[in-house]
Amino acid sequence: MxxxxxxxxxxxxxxxxxxxxxxxxxxxxxxxxxxxxxxxxxxxxxxxxxxxxxxxxxxxxxxxxxxxxxxxxxxxxxxxxxxxxxxALAGPMRISAPVTFGRLHLGPALYPFLAANPRIELALDLDDRRVDIASGAHDAVLRHGTIDDSRLMVWRLAPSRRVLVASADYLARHGRPQTTAELDAHKGIFYTNRGVADWRFATPRGGEIVRARVGLRVNNGDMMRDAAVAGLGIALLPLFIAGPDIRAGRLTGVDVGAEAVREFIYLAHPEGRRPSAKLRALAEHLKTAFGDPPYWEEGMN
Structure with a gap:
């Protein structure tokens, strides 16, 4: 055999x-x-x-x-x-990551790491669907959000702040909500891979869930941003996606008096498997490259 x-x-x-x-x-x-x-x-x-x-x-x-x-x-x-x-850091390594974060931030951070370690054979799968890391098909997965799978060991790479955004045109036509309760009357742009179409906020009274009217549900962060820029509704987006458009004035932050539940960029690997030296080195490199607070949140109030 x-x-x-x-x-x-x-x-x-x-x-x-x-x-x-x-x-x-x-x-x-x-x-x-x-x-x-x-x-x-x-x-x-x-x-x-x-x-x-x-x-x-x-x-x-x-x-x-x-x-x-x-x-x-x-x-x-x-x-x-x-x-x-x-x-030496050498051999194959397979990682899964979300499409938008991979294109915007993971790729630019990976390239110098791979150039410095030419014997690593990296296979990077960009896919917005959640993969089963416990199956053994991947050495690790990079995720944005929360990690609920108890079979995973998690390394936190960077915090990720999310904000409500909309175009100035949308807000001029539909009004600017001032509270979470007023969001019910607005159209929302939601990420389908999170399951239910809702927004979750942290308030002094505890967690609060808001369900706006669905304007669009889509499984890609780039398209959520584009739909918000096109004036189709309000979107809750991480700053690693929305930051450049907020700075350029294509999107406007919507302050409803509560912050979205804080999330993180994680690298997760199966429990029970000793992570390789190259995977540990990659995690440390990414933490340094992203920063804390991460560079994509610089200058954002």
Missing amino acids: KLDGMASFVAVADAGSISEAARLLRLSKSVVSDRLAELERSLGTTLLHRTTRRLSVTEDGAAFLERARRILRDVSDAATELAERRG
Whole structure:
């Protein structure tokens, strides 16, 4: 049984297709198919159901998948540990992060880190959907918000302040709310990946939940900002998205006498797995690069 066959199987199971797995592995589709066939012959079973329309993991394949992931992870960790014993940060590392934060802030912080550590092979998945870090497909996930999964170990990278914003045109047409109660009469632009369409505030009386009328629900922070600039409603946005538009006058802060519940930028990794030296080094680099308070909040009242 060869490790490259296992790696191909895991990649196909995660990607859902041989062609996508081949692209991620930088191999031809025929090579991946041959490795899968050889693995199935060595195991004496069928791991994948293949049809013209879809590909799925068999019952035997599902049983083998988690062990294959563990074996590949152990081999990678062993190689990484040897490299670290020689004082080098090296080897593969896969991280998931939100699209907007990744594009605006994570990328610029990552590039000098990777340039200084050229032996690290980073795979960065930008996706606004929450990934299951406990599955073992990623070494860590970068998230904005709160961490509720008890299976995760969390490193706080930076605080993240969120503010209500709207365009001057919207406020001229619909009025400027002065209290949280007045938000009920306004249209809201909401982030769908948070579930319910509401805003949560911290007040001297405790937490307060506000549900404005839905003007737009969307799963991307860039589009929320653009919709607010276009005058479609009020949005609750982190300053790492809204800051430049507030400074440029395209968006205006809306003060309702209460601050949104404070959130943070986190790097989380599975509980029970010792984080590699390169992951710890990345976390420290990002904390320094973002700052506390973070640079994107400079000059914001």
